[in-house]
Amino acid sequence: MDLSFADESTTSETVSITPAVAASKSPPESLCRVGSGASAITDAENGVEAESRKLPSSRFKGVVPQPNGRWGAQIYEKHQRVWLGTFNEEDEAARAYDTAAQRFRGRDAVTNFKPLSETQEDGVETAFLNTHSKAEIVDMLRKHTYGDELEQSRRSYNSNGRRTAEDGPFGFSGRGGDRAAKAREQLFEKAVTPSDVGKLNRLVIPKQHAERHFPLQSGSTSKGVLLNFEDAGGKVWRFRYSYWNSSQSYVLTKGWSRFVKEKGLRAGDIVSFQRSTAPDNQLYIDWKSRNINNGSNAAAAVVAVSGRAQPVVMVRLFGVNIFEAAPSDAAIDGYGSCSGKRMREMELLGLDCSKKQRVIGAL
DNA sequence: CGGTGTGTTGAA
DNA sequence: TCAACACACCGG
Numbered sequence: 001m002d003l004s005f006a007d008e009s010t011t012s013e014t015v016s017i018t019p020a021v022a023a024s025k026s027p028p029e030s031l032c033r034v035g036s037g038a039s040a041i042t043d044a045e046n047g048v049e050a051e052s053r054k055l056p057s058s059r060f061k062g063v064v065p066q067p068n069g070r071w072g073a074q075i076y077e078k079h080q081r082v083w084l085g086t087f088n089e090e091d092e093a094a095r096a097y098d099t100a101a102q103r104f105r106g107r108d109a110v111t112n113f114k115p116l117s118e119t120q121e122d123g124v125e126t127a128f129l130n131t132h133s134k135a136e137i138v139d140m141l142r143k144h145t146y147g148d149e150l151e152q153s154r155r156s157y158n159s160n161g162r163r164t165a166e167d168g169p170f171g172f173s174g175r176g177g178d179r180a181a182k183a184r185e186q187l188f189e190k191a192v193t194p195s196d197v198g199k200l201n202r203l204v205i206p207k208q209h210a211e212r213h214f215p216l217q218s219g220s221t222s223k224g225v226l227l228n229f230e231d232a233g234g235k236v237w238r239f240r241y242s243y244w245n246s247s248q249s250y251v252l253t254k255g256w257s258r259f260v261k262e263k264g265l266r267a268g269d270i271v272s273f274q275r276s277t278a279p280d281n282q283l284y285i286d287w288k289s290r291n292i293n294n295g296s297n298a299a300a301a302v303v304a305v306s307g308r309a310q311p312v313v314m315v316r317l318f319g320v321n322i323f324e325a326a327p328s329d330a331a332i333d334g335y336g337s338c339s340g341k342r343m344r345e346m347e348l349l350g351l352d353c354s355k356k357q358r359v360i361g362a363l
Numbered sequence: 364c365g366g367t368g369t370g371t372t373g374a375a
Numbered sequence: 376t377c378a379a380c381a382c383a384c385c386g387g
Contacts, residue, residue: 054379054380055379055380057378057379058378061377061378062377062378063378064377064378064379064380065379066366066367066368067365067366067367067381067382068365068366068367070366070367072367072368074368074377074378075376075377076376076377077376079376081368081369081377083367083368083369085367085368086366086367086368364386364387365385365386365387366384366385366386366387367383367384367385367386368382368383368384368385369381369382369383369384370380370381370382370383371379371380371381372378372379372380373377373378373379374376374377374378374379375376375377375378
């Protein structure tokens with residue numbers, strides 16, 4: 001769990017800006033890419049031939065050569081490598097790294113090109129990055145669809161900054177239309193349980209996230225505090241937040257049922273919590289149906305379903321097919337099975353497949 | 364079978 | 376944190 005992309009609270013970090021390395025550099029053309037790693041620079045009769053086996057290293061950060069002459073992109077986080085995919089061109093891989101670096105480490109991350117080609121602040125891309133999880137961005141990079149998705153975002157952002165079907169699952173704040181969306185960081189998401197939307201008038205905040213993002217002063221532990229959250233429409237919701245000793249859990253109580261009612265939340269739907277990266281620390285709340293299909297890769301699209309009684313539903317989430325038990329109360333929380341390799345990927349991307357937690361990719 | 368991306372290590 | 380290297384394993 002510590003490997004998840006869970007804390008983007010680190011997004012506010014400060015990293016010294018380092019002038020992009022490559023940009024205008026003339027790569028030693030001697031580094032010709034070779035066929036299958038070997039293709040020896042046929043050398044005169046000696047053992048120097050062995051040297052030619054070595055793959056040409058990249059002049060770009062985060063880029064590694066592949067045996068077939070292509071280039072891989074990777075970035076590290078929490079002692080783990082996050083693979084960003086393979087590319088035909090070295091600079092494509094470098095750009096993929098740049099994008100990931102900006103998403104993972106913030107605006108001032110050290111990159112290969114970004115600072116140069118983008119010095120004129122690109123609010124749209126920044127917002128785009130801010131409104132997509134690391135997992136989503138990585139997925140786009142791997143599938144080489146980042147550029148397209150960003151373009152889509154640019155088009156739909158248009159002049160009014162209003163949320164459109166083209167936006168990510170949570171879109172932009174889009175309120176008013178005259179105010180630009182403030183940069184915000186994703187805190188975490190949770191698929192609501194039946195009781196979260198039931199008569200108990202409370203939402204359980206997974207301990208892990210509660211303690212990280214909504215710490216309670218020892219004194220206010222029991223009585224709780226009032227927290228304000230702004231939704232996508234700009235409406236402010238005020239919830240009481242406290243710790244229940246009886247169940248040893250953190251909960252949003254007073255005010256929660258009104259939110260459930262107005263949004264028509266149903267078990268399995270995803271609620272998302274964000275916080276402004278600006279000094280005001282404004283909190284935001286948004287939600288999405290667990291099966292929405294809005295054309296974005298980020299969306300969970302229902303691939304096959306025919307009625308509520310169907311035993312199995314397959315959803316495509318972040319480009320990964322997931323089988324989910326039918327919406328019976330018992331299984332409604334978890335995302336059933338993840339298979340083989342995908343399972344590892346899911347873990348690495350912070351998508352918890354186990355039943356213990358329903359939090360999906362705490363961003 | 365070709366290629367990808369993971370396992371792993373040593374350097375910074 | 377990062378790149379280098381080897382190769383297991385995966386999808387075609």
